[in-house]
Amino acid sequence: MGLQCGIVGLTNVGKTTLFNCFSNTKAETSDYAFSASKSNVGTAFVPDPRMHELRKRQPSEKLIHTTVEILDIPGLAKGANQGEGVGNKFLADLRNTDAIIHVLRCFDSANLPHIEGSIDPVRDIEILDFELQVKDLESVEKKIQRYEKLVKAGDKEAKKGIEVLQTIKAHLDNLQNIRTMGLTDDEYKFVADLSLLTVKPIMYVCNVDDASAKNGNKYSDAVVKALEGSGALVLVIAALMESEISELESEEERMEFLSDAGLSEPGVNRMLRAAYALLNLQTFFTIGPKEIRAWTMKKGYTAPNAAGVIHSDLERGFIRAEVMKYNDFITIGSELACKNQGKLHIEGKTYIVEDGDILNIRFNV
Structure with a gap:
């Protein structure tokens, strides 16, 4: 769907190591600050245990998972908004993403x-927040100047826009992120074209040492306490350990090493599912003997919208959707049984597709 999460953080916090845990594109890591000259882009499969449960009830030749695109942005530093380190270029890269994964260094290393x-x-959270706030402030101030000229020309909408922008400016002047303002759609439209950085949804990844992979440490505990009440998601991941485990050849070996660390699955799996949710995405399924496929949709999609994700012809010629709920299908065990028990529903154009719905689209073009 063209949506992208950006991995950010100060230099040498383990962003690229984390990126290499899941990406189909391996990036070079270094112990030297500002050694990266460009952002890395990778596509990662979003792990979904429901796919394997579906396959148990509907034997199928292959499983096709949803994906999310991740941009690994080289390390930033204090003063990035003024071009320190490799700042300005990569802040521009971040502006083009839809959500932020902020990686924090929570390990010691001599x-x-x-x-x-x-x-x-x-x-480190405060440093990065400040850098992004300064860039947003620059953008907001420039737009205020543009609107002031329009107000002089008698534009009433511009006058309202200045009021909204002045409120946002005051919020940034107080070192607050725009995402905490709760802007309405009517207010947000005045800054929608600015691709502001601190309005983007964010989650935090505490990159810990191997021994802290399961329960975290004093550093990650401090992050959780600092973000208490903010609603922000905080995950603990031992990126170096997980990157090494991901290089093992067999699934059995990988699971053995994870089990030794007290984990039932890689922490990056949880991160990818969280990133998917952060982008306001959901999954629906199509099932059959040739493939079971997970499809990506935005929350709030109607049945024709979801049909269009599969193919534009399905949306154009949409007649109806045959819908089974995931839990019903897993409990009852087959499409025929769902139909016989009244758990296969016929839905029209206004039906809002829910996460986990199993769809069969009827169409005519």
Whole structure:
């Protein structure tokens, strides 16, 4: 669907190591600050255990998972908004993403000094927030200037826009992120064209040492406490360990090493599912003997919208959707049984597709 999450953080926090855990494109890692010259782009499969449960009831030749696109943005530093490190170019890359994964260094290493001289992930959140707030402030101030000219020409809508922009400016001046303002659609339309950085949804990944993979450590605990009440998701992942495990050849070996670390699945799996949700995405399924496929849709899609995800002809010629709920199908065990028990529903053009729905689209073109 063309939606993208950006992985950000200060330099040498383990962003690229995390990226390499799941990406189909392996990127080079380095112990040197600002060694990367460009952002890395990769596509990752979104792990969904429901696919395997569906296959148990509907034998199928293959499973096709949904994907999410991840942009690994090289490390930033204090002063990035003024071009420090490799700042301006990569802040521009971040502007083009739809959501943010902020990776925080929560491990000690004598061989990898922190650019700020000590390990303090809460301070690192404040540094990155400030850099993004400054860039947003620049954008908002420029638009205020444009609207002031329109107001002089008698544009009433521009006058309302200035009021909204001044409120946003005051929020940024107070070192607050725009996403905490709760802007209405009517207010947001005045800044929709700016691709503001601090309005993007965000989640935090605490990159910990191997021993802290299961329960975290004092650094990740400090992050959780600092973000308490914000509604932000915080995940704990030992990126170096997981990147090494991901290189193992067999699934059996990978699961054995994860089990030794006290994990039932890779932490990056949880991160990818969370990133998918952060982008406001949901999944519906189509099932059959040739393939079971997960399809990506935005929350709130109608049945014809979902049909269009499969093929534009299905949306254009949409007649109806035959819908089974995932839990009904898993419990009852087959499409025929669902039909016999009244659990296969016929839905029209106004039906809002829910996460996990199993669809069969009837159409005519």
